[in-house]
Amino acid sequence: MWNWLTIQTSSWPQTSEIYDKISNGVGNFYPGSGHDSQHTSPESSRVSAPASAESKKKIVMVTGSAGNSRMLGMPRIKEMVYENRITYAQKHGLNFMWANMTSYNLPDGAPVYWNKIPILRDAFDRFPEAEWIWWLDIDIIIMNISLHIHDHVLSPEGMARNILLDYPINGAEGGRTGYRTSPGYRHEDINFVLSLDHWGMNVGNFLMRRSEWSDWLLDMWLEPLYISQNWVFPENDGWSHLWQHHQIVRNPTACMNQHSMNAYPDYNALGSHWEAGDHVVHFAGCGGDPICEGAWAKHWSMREDVEVPAFVKDKLREGVAEIEAFQGGAK
Template identity: 35%
Template sequence: MQFAVPTRNHRSSPFMFSSVSRQLSRRRRPLYLVLGLLAILFVALKLWGSGHGLMRPGDAPEVVLVTVLDRKKYSEEYLAKVIENRKEYATAHGYGLFIRDSTEYDINDAPDGWARVPATRHAMSVYSYSEWFWFLDQNSIIMNPSTKIETTITAPKALGLWMRRDVPIVPPDSVIKTYRHTPPERINFILTQDHDGLNPGSFLIRQGPWAKFFLDVWMDPMLKTYGFQKAEQMALEHIVQWHPTILVKLALIPQKTINSYPTLPGQEGSYTEGDFVVHFQGCEAPERSCEKEFERFWESRGRALKR
């Protein structure tokens, strides 16, 4: 028995396969085009919404200064000077300004210092197109208002020079250290440390999904109610040391860049004339007075500005 063998030109259907394939491809082209446009739109919206994209409105400030006021502890005269100092600096550089009272945030019975975390998150929602947010404690004065954040601190070239690599998170001998090779372009969180550890009295954080994740972790109810001796400061040290996802985005920079302390003999990071900021860390101790220390530097700053 013999079977007929189809020739090379044999067609099992009245249409050539290549012809059918071309027709199907033509039908799918509109679908591919729509899917491609949707993908481009999705990426653009993500960039726009995060404050990093080219679609950011021209009037959106690149930097936002955040301060939380405690009206239960300090006089209105004192807080008025704090506000004046922040407004003067923000206006000079076209920065956004976000000042709120600590009572606006529900931190339950936790120390008032915790309010800095939801306040920073709140500022990001208000200034949704801004990139960097600088939290500065109320017990601080901007002494050198000519300093620009985006050129002297956050610019990758500048930050790369400031970054302290392979140093203990909690000095002097913490086994967890900053990474050696993280590029400055990948940094989302910038702060300083003193001889006791990390100090969140002055820090910079970049808008985006990572920042929201980090602030949520920092504000976790378990950490807030744990009873750390130094409240939000030790909670921060805990999560930085135990979460590589957070540590890899962290840059420690020299204290005098954004967080100098009042001049104290033998203490590294003490304020000298020309420093950007003086922060009266620990001034709420019984033997000290935040308002008196503030006034002393406020007067010296006024004399310097008149020169």
């Protein structure tokens, strides 16, 4: 495990220098933009060297919640999520950070959903050895706990198996946007991994690599003009806008099939439904609907049966579990 203390980030280079590095590096590796054609297919990415066991551990799981006593109409959902996340992290040697979203205050009364972005920055700062941050919304159950996220979607084989190439991107209400995912990619240049549903992209479950591109993206994602929009899915729509209108965002992004990392329960018509073997189930948009509690309980009972570490049980019983333990400073 790594040092949990917050560190100070180094000062950034000049903006033009960062942009040049991004646009001249990861920004130019798709057909038509001067990259080597031998890297245009997912099959070619299989030749990459396998990640070391240490590299697999350099992933930090991050969840945020807003301090409410009940979620999805259930009084003990946070305790269940804590058990789920820590059990997974312990099994695979990962770190886990649960942030109190209300403590990462953005100016001008921004919807709390936007606080996801400063939390990501904080996670990179607190875990300086982390190569990837894995964000999971609180309304997600990891169903297949034996499946390592690296092997599943980050490894060359996992990415090749699950990525959607030259695939149409839907918009709100399932309408066509005219955008498609890239027809090719180089595994080593991917910095952002998420999945698609029937309404487009969903940032409830995604992975971001530590890179200059990611520093730049987190800055752009918090554009005040985006925050001021009356979007239905605030930070999600902000991300979609960036992806659709900026090639520099599209290029290093891998869009995966929904079953690989963001399947929905069977009442949700906005995407593919969870099937046995899928990694997670995401109760996106469930809120306090009466159907949520029963659906959550159903899937909770169907998750992989693994032994919960004794210390997790003890902390939950004693009321000292690190739920929302990470606090942000004034922003």
